[in-house]
Amino acid sequence: MFFKKKKMEETSSALNQENIEPIDKDKLIEEAKILSNTIDSVAGDERIKALNNIGSLYFAADKIDDAIKYYEISISGNKALGKAYTDLVKLYNIKRKEAVKEKNDDGMKHYMDKIDNLLQLSKDVIRGRA
Amino acid sequence: MIVVNFIINNILTQASITIALISLFGLMLQRKKAGEVISGAFKTLLGFLILSAGSGIIVVSLIYLGKIFTEGFGMQGIVPSIEAINGQAMNNLHLGNQIALTFLAIFVFNIIIARFTRWKYIFLTGQAILWMATMTTIFGSFAGLKGAPLILVGGLVGGIFAVAMPAIAQPIVRKITGSDDIALGHFCTVGYMFTAGVSMLVGDKTKSTEDLVLPKGLEFLQDTYLSLALVMIPLYVVTAFFAGSKFGSTLSGDVNYVVYAFLQAVQFIVGVYVLLAGVRLLLAEIVPAFRGIALKVVPDAIPALDCPVLFAYAPNAVTLGFIGTTIGSVIAMFLLPKFGLAMILPGMLTNFFAGGTAGVFANAVGGRRGTIIATIAHGIFITLLPALLVVSFNKMGFVNATATDVDTVTAALLFAWFITPILKAI
Numbered sequence: 001m002f003f004k005k006k007k008m009e010e011t012s013s014a015l016n017q018e019n020i021e022p023i024d025k026d027k028l029i030e031e032a033k034i035l036s037n038t039i040d041s042v043a044g045d046e047r048i049k050a051l052n053n054i055g056s057l058y059f060a061a062d063k064i065d066d067a068i069k070y071y072e073i074s075i076s077g078n079k080a081l082g083k084a085y086t087d088l089v090k091l092y093n094i095k096r097k098e099a100v101k102e103k104n105d106d107g108m109k110h111y112m113d114k115i116d117n118l119l120q121l122s123k124d125v126i127r128g129r130a
Numbered sequence: 131m132i133v134v135n136f137i138i139n140n141i142l143t144q145a146s147i148t149i150a151l152i153s154l155f156g157l158m159l160q161r162k163k164a165g166e167v168i169s170g171a172f173k174t175l176l177g178f179l180i181l182s183a184g185s186g187i188i189v190v191s192l193i194y195l196g197k198i199f200t201e202g203f204g205m206q207g208i209v210p211s212i213e214a215i216n217g218q219a220m221n222n223l224h225l226g227n228q229i230a231l232t233f234l235a236i237f238v239f240n241i242i243i244a245r246f247t248r249w250k251y252i253f254l255t256g257q258a259i260l261w262m263a264t265m266t267t268i269f270g271s272f273a274g275l276k277g278a279p280l281i282l283v284g285g286l287v288g289g290i291f292a293v294a295m296p297a298i299a300q301p302i303v304r305k306i307t308g309s310d311d312i313a314l315g316h317f318c319t320v321g322y323m324f325t326a327g328v329s330m331l332v333g334d335k336t337k338s339t340e341d342l343v344l345p346k347g348l349e350f351l352q353d354t355y356l357s358l359a360l361v362m363i364p365l366y367v368v369t370a371f372f373a374g375s376k377f378g379s380t381l382s383g384d385v386n387y388v389v390y391a392f393l394q395a396v397q398f399i400v401g402v403y404v405l406l407a408g409v410r411l412l413l414a415e416i417v418p419a420f421r422g423i424a425l426k427v428v429p430d431a432i433p434a435l436d437c438p439v440l441f442a443y444a445p446n447a448v449t450l451g452f453i454g455t456t457i458g459s460v461i462a463m464f465l466l467p468k469f470g471l472a473m474i475l476p477g478m479l480t481n482f483f484a485g486g487t488a489g490v491f492a493n494a495v496g497g498r499r500g501t502i503i504a505t506i507a508h509g510i511f512i513t514l515l516p517a518l519l520v521v522s523f524n525k526m527g528f529v530n531a532t533a534t535d536v537d538t539v540t541a542a543l544l545f546a547w548f549i550t551p552i553l554k555a556i
Binding site: 082101103108109115118120122 | 421
C-alpha cells in the first residue's frame with residue numbers, strides 16, 4: 001500500500017501543475033514573445049532576469065526548445081545557480097526522455113552531456129571558479 | 131587449446147585488460163565505429179594503469195605517515211581516502227580484476243532492478259559505482275567469496291544500493307527540487323538521511339539558509355589539490371615534529387626530516403592527482419557507453435545524478451554544510467580515540483561534497499538552525515562509520531587508510547556484520 005501511494009505521488013511536476021489549474025499556453029507564449037522584444041534594450045541583471053522570465057514562460061507553455069534557448073543565453077551570460085540552472089536540468093531531462101522514445105542515441109548523449117556540463121558548472125560556481 | 135589457456139591464464143587475469151574489454155563490449159553494444167571502439171578501449175586500459183601508478187605513490191607516502199604518527203602520538207592515524215583503499219585493493223591485494231567485473235555487475239543489476247520493479251532509478255555517477263565495487267569486492271573476498279560468487283554477490287549488493295539509495299533520498303530530493311524528474315546518485319545517502327533526521331528534530335524550516343548573506347564561494351577550495359595540501363602538509367610536518375628528529379632521520383636519509391615530511395605530504399597529493407586522472411580516463415569511455423544502454427533499456431528511468439545537481443537549490447546551505455561537517459569531523463577526530471577507535475583525520479574533499487549536500491538536505495527540513503546543528507552531527511557520523519572499519523582494514527593489510535563514502539561503508543559493514551558470519555557458519 002505504502003509503495004502504491006508513493007507511485008501515485010511520483011508524477012511529473014508538469015503533470016501536477018496541469019491538475020491544479022488549466023494553463024492558457026497561447027497567452028504565455030504571447031507574453032514571452034513580447035518580453036523577448038525587450039531584451040536588447042536592457043543589460044546586466046535586468047537582461048538576465050528578462051531572459052529567465054522568458055525561459056520560464058516558455059517552460060510553462062511546454063515550449064521546451066524555446067525555454068532551453070533563452071535559459072542557455074541567460075546562463076552563458078551569468079554563470080549562477082538560479083532558476084535558469086534548475087529549470088535547465090529538468091528541460092534537458094525532458095529532451096533526453098524524448099530522445100529515448102525516438103530511439104535517437106545521439107540526442108540522448110547530447111542532453112546527458114549537457115546535464116554533465118551543468119553539474120560541472122555547479123561545482124565551479126560553489127568553489128568560486130565560474 | 132594452448133591458445134585458449136594462454137588467454138585465460140595470462141590475459142584475462144590482468145585487471146587492466148579486463149576493464150578495457152568491458153569498455154570495448156559497451157562501445158560495441160552502442161554500435162560505435164571500429165576506430166572509436168578501439169580508441170575507447172585503449173583509453174580505458176591507460177586509465178586503469180595510471181590509476182594503479184597513482185595508488186603506488188599514495189601507499190609509499192601513507193606507510194611513512196603511519197610510522198611517524200605511531201612514533202609521535204602512540205596511536206594509529208588513519209587517512210580517510212576511498213582512492214587509497216581502491217588503489218591498495220587493486221595493487222596490494224590483487225583484486226583489480228574482480229573490482230572491474232563487479233563494477234560491470236553493479237551496472238547490470240541496477241538495470242535489471244530498474245527495468246523489472248517500480249523503482250526506476252538509474253545510478254549515473256560512475257566514480258561512485260567504482261568505489262562501491264571496490265568495497266563490496268574487498269569485503270566479499272574477506273568473507274571468503276571467490277570467483278563468480280564474489281562478483282555476483284558484490285554486484286547484487288551494489289545494484290541494490292544503486293537503486294535503494296536514490297529511492298530513500300527521494301522524499302527529501304522531491305522537497306528540494308519540487309519534482310520527481312531527477313534523483314540523487316551519490317553514495318553518501320545514509321549520512322544525508324541521518325542529517326535530515328537530526329535537522330527535522332532540532333530545526334525550524336521557516337528560516338532558510340538562503341535568507342542569509344554569506345561570502346561568495348569557497349575560494350580556498352577552488353583547486354582540489356590545494357585544498358588537500360591545506361590538510362596534508364600541516365599534518366605530515368606537525369607529526370614529524372612530534373616523532374622527533376632522531377626517529378624522523380632514520381626514515382629521511384640525507385634529507386632533513388621536516389623537509390622530508392613536507393615532500394612526503396606533497397607525494398600523497400601527487401598520488402591522488404595521478405590516481406584521479408586515471409579514474410577520469412577510465413570512466414570517460416565506459417560510463418557514457420553503459421548509461422546509454424541503461425537509459426535505453428529503462429525508458430522511464432529517473433536519472434540519479436551526482437550531488438552538485440542539488441547545490442543550485444541552496445548554495446548557502448552548501449557552504450554551511452561544509453563548515454558544519456568539517457567542525458564535526460574535527461570533534462570526532464579527538465573524540466573517537468577516547469572510545470578505543472582509531473584517530474580519523476578530516477577528509478576535506480568529502481567534507482566539501484558530502485557536507486555541502488548534507489547542508490542542502492538539512493535546510494530543506496530544518497532551515498538554518500537545523501543545518502548548523504545537523505551538519506556538525508553529520509561530520510561526527512561520517513567519521514564514526516569509517517572508524518568502525520579500521521580493524522577489518524588492518525586485518526586485511528591495508529596501510530593507514532579507511533573508506534569515505536558512507537553508503538560504501540554501510541555495504542562493507544553489511545558484509546562484515548551479517549554476510550561474513552552467515553557464510554562462515556555454513
